[in-house]
Amino acid sequence: MNTATSTAEQDRELTACPECDLLQFEHPVPPGGALRCCRCRAVLYRRRQRGFDRALACAIAACVLWLISNAFPIVGLSVNGDLVETTLFGAVRVLYRDGMWPLAGLIFVTTILMPAAHALGMVWLLLPLHVHRRPYRADAAFRLLRIAREWGMTEVLMLGLLVAVVKLAHIASVVTGPALWSLAALMLLLVAAASAFDERAMWRGVDSASLATPESPTLKGRTASSSGICVCHDCGLATRGVLRHEHTCCPRCGARLHLRKPASLSRTWAYLIAAAVLYIPANLLPVMNTSSLFGAQKDTIMSGVAYLWTSGSWPLAIIVFIASIAVPMLKILAIGYLAASVNLRMTQYTAQRARIYRIVEMVGRWSMLDIYVIAVLVALVQFSAMATIEAGPAAIAFGAVVVLTMLAAMSFDPRLIWDTSDAKETPR
Ligand SMILES: [Zn+2]
Ligand SMILES: [Zn+2]
Known part of the structure; x- marks a missing residue:
């Protein structure tokens, strides 16, 4: 038996x-x-149904749409017959030119480089498997794909573009470019490809x-x-x-193996404290400097929310408030609570703490929203005679807060939550 x-x-x-x-x-x-x-x-x-073929088809289509999304303008703004248009890369270039290179780099990586790596990585792995061959360097491609999925933020960019269009519609008439629609399709295709991609089935084909x-x-x-x-x-x-x-x-995939992530708690605390410190200038300093015929104006994140609220777009005001102010703060508090509970060897509420960790991992990326809104506004409002918008110092601080809280969540090892209660149950 x-x-x-x-x-x-x-x-x-x-x-x-x-x-x-x-x-x-x-x-x-x-x-x-x-x-x-x-x-x-x-x-x-x-387990995915007919995952391979669907994922491959979506990934190939995503490659094509990525090209369209980057070759054509996303949005344009027309004032008195003057039309200013920008591509995604154009927005990055304007920020770089204004000396905001950390911001330019962050936007380039999360909206241009990583979505491309995501789509190409999938084609790289799935096309050979489709014709029953072993993909070359499947291990490296697979790990790159994991990173690309984590840091590619097309869906957040789309929401950012929506907010930017609403804001701009108050100033001048907005012209949507072909890249806006192809970006929306790219977002859906990347989600569809990721959800059809069966990792285990892929490794069974490779191993x-x-x-x-x-x-x-x-x-x-x-x-x-x-x-x-x-x-x-x-x-x-x-x-x-x-x-x-x-x-x-x-x-199999060549990633470093650890029983627990090394120095998980100290790294989590280091990222978290840095994020908490930068959260203060991110909210107090201006994120955007607007200069126009009527004078100069400095906007903080909160005053941007207030502007959306008073101008009648209250659903967007709520979205921006949640993404830019509430989520980063709650994330810092939640990760701090998780890390402290492990430090204090807490044994209660293990299942609840595991759930908090899962939520934190999921929602953190949406804080990038305001960064994308600023990038689009800066790139489009460049009517030298009438009005220009520049990114303020808080934009860099805010971008750093988002990246640091993501790194804090990634370096926290959720298994530590269970280790203390496991040690209590089975004395060794
Ligand atoms: Zn592995
Ligand atoms: Zn489990």
């Missing part, structure tokens, strides 16, 4: 939850279904059978680290024999 179950278990793949580290065997998942962790309910794996899967230990409530098994952050492969503080790489 016992041997029968153990051979049955050996057929199934061993995995550990990336968020709470509990070792478990995978159950067969029906197409379109998801496998969730039996302790913290994190999604371990989603040779040579990878040793760890022999199954007794699982009853054990975590991967207590069994000496390490699960790759990137591709989810379980490997045996990784010691704490040892530099080993994943045999």
